[in-house]
Amino acid sequence: MPYSFTKIEEDKTKTIGFVFSFLIFVYFAVFWLIAVLSVTFFNIQATSGSYSFHLVFLPFSQTLLILAFAFIIGYVHWSFTTANLITKILGVLKAEKLNPKDRYHQMFSNIVDEVSVATGGRKMEGVVIPTMALNAFALADFSGQAVIGLTEGMLARLTRAQIEAVVGHEAAHIVSGDCLSTTITSSLFELFSGALRGFEILFQGGGRRGVRVHGRGSGAVIGFLLLIYCLLFVTKLLSQIVRLFISRQREYRADAIAVRLTRDPLSLAEALYAISYRWRGGGLPAQELASIFTVNPTYSSIDEEDGLFSEMFSTHPPIGGRLDVLLDMAHSDVELVVKDIERQAQKPRTAVPEVGTSSAKWVVHKDGAWQGPFDMTQMMTLGWIRPDTWVQRLGGKKVQLAYQEEDIRHIVTKSEHGKQSGGYQCPKCNLPLTEVNYEGTEVHKCSSCRGTLVEQSDIQRIIIRQEVGFSEKIKKIARGIQREARLAKFTAINRDPKTLLKCPKCQHSRTRMMRMFYTEAYRVEVDKCFACGLVWFDTDELEVLQYLIEHSLDKSHS
Amino acid sequence: MIALLVILIALAACAGWGVSVYNGLVKLRENAKNGWSQIDVQLKRRHDLIPNLVETAKGYMEHESSTLENVIKARQQAIDASKIKDKQVAENFLSSTLRSLFAVSENYPNLKADQQMRQLHEELTSTENKITFARQYYNDEVTRLNTAVQSFPDNFIANMCSFEKRDFFELGDESEKETPKVQF
Numbered sequence: 001m002p003y004s005f006t007k008i009e010e011d012k013t014k015t016i017g018f019v020f021s022f023l024i025f026v027y028f029a030v031f032w033l034i035a036v037l038s039v040t041f042f043n044i045q046a047t048s049g050s051y052s053f054h055l056v057f058l059p060f061s062q063t064l065l066i067l068a069f070a071f072i073i074g075y076v077h078w079s080f081t082t083a084n085l086i087t088k089i090l091g092v093l094k095a096e097k098l099n100p101k102d103r104y105h106q107m108f109s110n111i112v113d114e115v116s117v118a119t120g121g122r123k124m125e126g127v128v129i130p131t132m133a134l135n136a137f138a139l140a141d142f143s144g145q146a147v148i149g150l151t152e153g154m155l156a157r158l159t160r161a162q163i164e165a166v167v168g169h170e171a172a173h174i175v176s177g178d179c180l181s182t183t184i185t186s187s188l189f190e191l192f193s194g195a196l197r198g199f200e201i202l203f204q205g206g207g208r209r210g211v212r213v214h215g216r217g218s219g220a221v222i223g224f225l226l227l228i229y230c231l232l233f234v235t236k237l238l239s240q241i242v243r244l245f246i247s248r249q250r251e252y253r254a255d256a257i258a259v260r261l262t263r264d265p266l267s268l269a270e271a272l273y274a275i276s277y278r279w280r281g282g283g284l285p286a287q288e289l290a291s292i293f294t295v296n297p298t299y300s301s302i303d304e305e306d307g308l309f310s311e312m313f314s315t316h317p318p319i320g321g322r323l324d325v326l327l328d329m330a331h332s333d334v335e336l337v338v339k340d341i342e343r344q345a346q347k348p349r350t351a352v353p354e355v356g357t358s359s360a361k362w363v364v365h366k367d368g369a370w371q372g373p374f375d376m377t378q379m380m381t382l383g384w385i386r387p388d389t390w391v392q393r394l395g396g397k398k399v400q401l402a403y404q405e406e407d408i409r410h411i412v413t414k415s416e417h418g419k420q421s422g423g424y425q426c427p428k429c430n431l432p433l434t435e436v437n438y439e440g441t442e443v444h445k446c447s448s449c450r451g452t453l454v455e456q457s458d459i460q461r462i463i464i465r466q467e468v469g470f471s472e473k474i475k476k477i478a479r480g481i482q483r484e485a486r487l488a489k490f491t492a493i494n495r496d497p498k499t500l501l502k503c504p505k506c507q508h509s510r511t512r513m514m515r516m517f518y519t520e521a522y523r524v525e526v527d528k529c530f531a532c533g534l535v536w537f538d539t540d541e542l543e544v545l546q547y548l549i550e551h552s553l554d555k556s557h558s
Numbered sequence: 559m560i561a562l563l564v565i566l567i568a569l570a571a572c573a574g575w576g577v578s579v580y581n582g583l584v585k586l587r588e589n590a591k592n593g594w595s596q597i598d599v600q601l602k603r604r605h606d607l608i609p610n611l612v613e614t615a616k617g618y619m620e621h622e623s624s625t626l627e628n629v630i631k632a633r634q635q636a637i638d639a640s641k642i643k644d645k646q647v648a649e650n651f652l653s654s655t656l657r658s659l660f661a662v663s664e665n666y667p668n669l670k671a672d673q674q675m676r677q678l679h680e681e682l683t684s685t686e687n688k689i690t691f692a693r694q695y696y697n698d699e700v701t702r703l704n705t706a707v708q709s710f711p712d713n714f715i716a717n718m719c720s721f722e723k724r725d726f727f728e729l730g731d732e733s734e735k736e737t738p739k740v741q742f
């Protein structure tokens with residue numbers, strides 16, 4: 001009997017019931033303790049003078065009452081945690097929806113669809129975390145919504161087959177139901193952790209401003225606050241104990257299912273290896289969320305150990321163990337994987353794509369006569385050229401309609417749709433910008449001054465991805481900037497209001513784009529619109545920035 | 559009296575068992591049907607993508623018209639096929655013609671760099687994967703159904719309510735059966 005996905009779904013893990021019972025039990029224990037202690041306390045006060053201290057236990061009916069109360073509070077807590085769970089966690093992780101125009105995102109969303117087909121149509125959605133780290137996670141809630149998330153670094157560094165294996169692994173978590181329990185478990189005590197942090201701030205502030213409580217009851221109040229603090233601290237410990245419910249076996253199981261799905265254990269092993277030896281995103285999410293990731297974002301030695309203790313308290317199994325199992329299936333070994341990954345890292349870069357060929361010229365047919373020749377910039381300024389105007393490339397044989405000619409198609413289609421289609425104009429030359437696919441995402445380039453207009457969110461993506469290589473010219477400029485930074489020789493930015501650029505998007509407003517360095521560490525001059533987030537890079541500046549960041553990262557790795 | 563009660567209870571138990579087995583079989587049958595329709599959707603998607611692909615490739619590879627014609631022919635055959643068995647043969651043939659098209663396209667760097675071609679390639683790769691996954695799902699479910707229909711004692715109920723075995727969606731091409739990317 002094959003272990004099919006429907007079968008896996010039927011065998012869903014039932015941890016969630018235990019977690020709920022545990023929560024109720026915790027509340028019951030806490031309330032019971034409070035009740036017993038306070039009754040005892042009042043008892044002492046009533047019989048003050050005779051310091052006879054003995055616990056007063058509650059009668060059965062009151063215990064039952066406390067149980068009912070604990071159930072209600074526990075239930076409220078439970079529903080508060082599970083409502084909008086996914087949206088909340090995605091907010092914490094700063095995850096973004098996929099951009100259908102982005103080539104990498106397209107591929108990712110395709111892969112998610114593929115895997116969804118493999119599970120017999122379980123609905124899943126892909127999201128990305130815009131970070132250079134390598135990791136993946138899955139979330140699910142009671143409503144049946146399921147999300148698979150990858151970091152941008154993952155999309156940029158791994159091959160399609162490897163991403164497929166990772167997504168298969170995450171899908172396995174979702175279908176087998178352990179994703180639901182980890183999602184809920186990991187966020188169950190988040191509420192209290194927040195309260196605890198608040199308390200700590202309050203106590204720290206106590207020294208200066210102080211929780212000044214005077215009068216006779218002050219001791220009692222402070223004692224009460226301390227008691228609450230202790231209870232919150234206990235819940236923090238409980239959130240550790242809850243991890244007992246998250247078995248590290250689930251990772252092995254998900255690996256096995258992923259391999260069954262893609263029939264490609266080697267790719268999964270390679271992906272795991274790549275994740276484990278690069279930055280996995282430590283410090284990125286709250287610690288409570290670590291268990292939703294495929295590899296623990298923060299390195300902890302406990303994960304790499306065997307034995308009962310780590311078996312109980314670690315949420316992730318040792319990578320070595322997972323690799324061993326996978327490589328055994330693939331009849332391969334770690335050395336081959338390492339070689340493969342290294343080869344992948346050195347994959348040849350393509351050249352930076354050029355907009356228009358500056359040398360090309362065209363003659364254009366107008367009013368029964370041929371005019372021109374015009375070069376690209378001149379073509380753009382011809383207001384009357386239409387998609388059905390006859391054109392001929394200088395030196396070419398064919399006479400074609402303007403829209404058939406690859407290189408000038410954008411000119412006529414742009415002027416057709418005007419500004420509605422997001423057709424921006426170059427802030428320097430006032431010529432229409434061309435949409436160019438750069439590093440898998442869409443940027444707007446001016447074919448005259450070669451400046452680039454980029455959406456704020458895309459800059460990070462472009463920096464993370466490593467498709468294009470850089471010319472010697474770019475490297476030279478970058479090295480120059482680095483040298484200046486080392487010598488602390490800072491060129492001042494020219495902020496003459498006359499030279500400041502208008503934002504191509506918010507053109508009508510009177511504000512100008514701000515001229516600034518990208519960051520203090522990477523001193524590349526950019527023009528940024530603070531209203532819409534568009535950023536304008538002059539010629540080569542984007543590439544220089546990319547090279548600078550990539551170079552400094554390589555250095556810090558080695 | 560007691561004997562009657564025992565018989566009644568036994569009958570009720572039998573009926574209960576029968577109902578649960580019947581429901582189980584219905585579920586399996588529906589899963590398999592669902593699996594089949596998934597395959598169908600993906601195959602149709604592939605048929606829809608091919609004209610675009612050929613149109614895009616045409617502009618770049620004028621000397622490879624026979625490869626392109628083969629793809630078109632194979633697509634038509636696949637669309638015309640109605641029986642499961644015929645369909646398998648036609649679809650496998652279509653897969654192989656597509657593979658040779660992509661192999662040939664390696665020689666045309668301009669074609670490979672074409673934005674639209676890149677996108678179509680990605681879409682087709684994805685659709686091929688979906689077909690594979692849908693087939694895996696379908697075959698898994700069919701195995702479960704077939705096992706249930708034949709195994710004792712469920713086969714009584716299956717025979718009574720005319721549950722039938724289903725055909726697998728198999729690979730015709732021997733070369734495709736190799737597990738990809740395994741190194742020895």
